[in-house]
Amino acid sequence: MSEEGAAVGDAASPPPGAAASPPSAPAEEQPVAAAGEEGKAGGEAPAAEGRRYRALVLTGFGGYEKVKLQTRQLPGAQPSPAAGQVSVQVRACGLNFADLLARQGLYERLPPPPVSPGMEAAGTVVAAGEGVASPKVGDKVMVLARSGLWQEVVTVPANQTFLMPEGMSFEEAAAFLVNYITAYMVLFDFGNLRSNQSVLVHMAAGGVGTAAVQLCQTVENVTIFGTASASKHDALRENGVTHPIDYRTADYVEEVRKISPKGVDVVLDPLGGSDTTKGFNLLKPMGKLVTYGVANLLTGQRKNLMAMAKTWWNQFSINALQLLHLNKAVCGYHLGYLDEEVELISSVVTKLIALYSQGKIKPKVDSVWPFEQVVDAMKRMQEKKNIGKVVLVPEAPQKDESKTTEN
Numbered sequence: 001m002s003e004e005g006a007a008v009g010d011a012a013s014p015p016p017g018a019a020a021s022p023p024s025a026p027a028e029e030q031p032v033a034a035a036g037e038e039g040k041a042g043g044e045a046p047a048a049e050g051r052r053y054r055a056l057v058l059t060g061f062g063g064y065e066k067v068k069l070q071t072r073q074l075p076g077a078q079p080s081p082a083a084g085q086v087s088v089q090v091r092a093c094g095l096n097f098a099d100l101l102a103r104q105g106l107y108e109r110l111p112p113p114p115v116s117p118g119m120e121a122a123g124t125v126v127a128a129g130e131g132v133a134s135p136k137v138g139d140k141v142m143v144l145a146r147s148g149l150w151q152e153v154v155t156v157p158a159n160q161t162f163l164m165p166e167g168m169s170f171e172e173a174a175a176f177l178v179n180y181i182t183a184y185m186v187l188f189d190f191g192n193l194r195s196n197q198s199v200l201v202h203m204a205a206g207g208v209g210t211a212a213v214q215l216c217q218t219v220e221n222v223t224i225f226g227t228a229s230a231s232k233h234d235a236l237r238e239n240g241v242t243h244p245i246d247y248r249t250a251d252y253v254e255e256v257r258k259i260s261p262k263g264v265d266v267v268l269d270p271l272g273g274s275d276t277t278k279g280f281n282l283l284k285p286m287g288k289l290v291t292y293g294v295a296n297l298l299t300g301q302r303k304n305l306m307a308m309a310k311t312w313w314n315q316f317s318i319n320a321l322q323l324l325h326l327n328k329a330v331c332g333y334h335l336g337y338l339d340e341e342v343e344l345i346s347s348v349v350t351k352l353i354a355l356y357s358q359g360k361i362k363p364k365v366d367s368v369w370p371f372e373q374v375v376d377a378m379k380r381m382q383e384k385k386n387i388g389k390v391v392l393v394p395e396a397p398q399k400d401e402s403k404t405t406e407n
């Protein structure tokens with residue numbers, strides 16, 4: 001992990017309510033000084049009182065080395081959010097599968113590099129702009145944005161923050177929004193999951209998968225088929241998966257049909273390509289497939305053109321008449337394109353916080369990594385080792401720098 005001192009800015013003009021901005025005037029780049037090079041960046045001495053803070057920055061598309069830790073500087077001692085915005089001292093950030101795709105240039109919702117990635121974080125409000133009644137300075141919040149949250153200090157519209165419920169840690173909070181909003185909306189808004197039904201959850205030990213499995217159990221008597229590497233099957237059972245399937249050594253379609261010859265009621269499809277077709281064929285009459293990812297695109301550290309071609313070649317396609325004859329539904333979900341649906345997302349978060357407070361859902365944090373170890377964090381997910389959420393923190397955790405957590 002290297003530190004680099006070139007001046008960088010996030011999206012030049014992100015759409016309203018989308019990306020987090022640097023915590024000072026977003027239209028002009030702030031001078032950035034490399035660690036140990038105070039006052040040199042931008043060719044001018046930065047204001048002596050300007051607060052320095054660290055940010056992870058994607059400097060270009062490619063391998064792990066494209067993510068750098070940089071030091072930036074505010075014009076003043078404290079951030080000064082504009083009207084309707086708040087500034088947050090970030091304590092933990094979520095790593096999402098989309099961040100791996102984004103690094104390779106495969107996630108279209110990330111503004112072009114150089115850009116600070118990061119769609120979710122948690123921290124404490126340190127400043128509130130004019131007209132912001134909530135959250136208040138000192139409140140602990142979760143933050144959702146299109147990008148820009150892997151920084152020690154971020155400034156976002158107040159309506160992109162959500163108060164953390166009592167008893168929730170910053171690490172849990174960084175594992176909450178993206179995974180649970182996605183899982184909730186695909187299972188209930190699109191999937192319409194009801195009691196005595198069955199669900200196939202792919203990547204069941206991952207962030208969204210773990211959340212989906214927990215949410216399935218808020219409905220009575222749901223049979224959960226969950227795919228994951230064999231080493232994760234004990235964890236799957238513990239989390240509530242009825243039938244863990246090792247998709248790496250067995251044909252998951254056959255495995256499902258051995259137990260449920262008619263198939264399943266709901267398929268959650270984060271894989272894309274030929275897996276969407278397999279999922280669709282596994283649906284019972286009146287079944288629903290919700291597609292929400294293309295994990296099959298990711299085969300290594302860099303963009304794989306063969307995998308891309310194969311995935312797109314096998315892309316599922318169907319027409320309305322075929323759907324009519326088959327009595328099945330196909331839905332597509334992308335949280336990244338719902339960023340202007342503030343009320344809709346807020347209503348889902350309210351329901352999720354209630355479920356958390358009732359003890360019905362609890363984020364599973366796989367591991368916590370300081371910003372300096374962002375490469376190790378990304379490897380953990382890309383090498384299929386995580387069970388639950390991979391979390392980044394600006395400050396090194398006290399016990400040990402990067403170890404897996406029990407929760």
Ligand SMILES: NC(=O)c1ccc[n+]([C@@H]2O[C@H](COP(=O)([O-])OP(=O)(O)OC[C@H]3O[C@@H](n4cnc5c(N)ncnc54)[C@H](OP(=O)(O)O)[C@@H]3O)[C@@H](O)[C@H]2O)c1
Nearest residue numbers: 096097203206207208228229270292293298333334335384
């Ligand atoms: N549409 C949306 O709004 C939205 C929002 C959030 C997430 N998603 C999608 O949901 C899926 C899960 O996301 P997540 O952030 O929770 O990640 P995650 O599930 O924690 O991802 C890592 C795990 O996925 C499994 N995996 C399957 N194929 C893989 C591949 N090609 N490369 C690496 N790992 C692979 C691995 O476990 P096993 O192999 O052991 O299963 C790995 O440990 C992704 O497809 C993501 O893009 C979509």
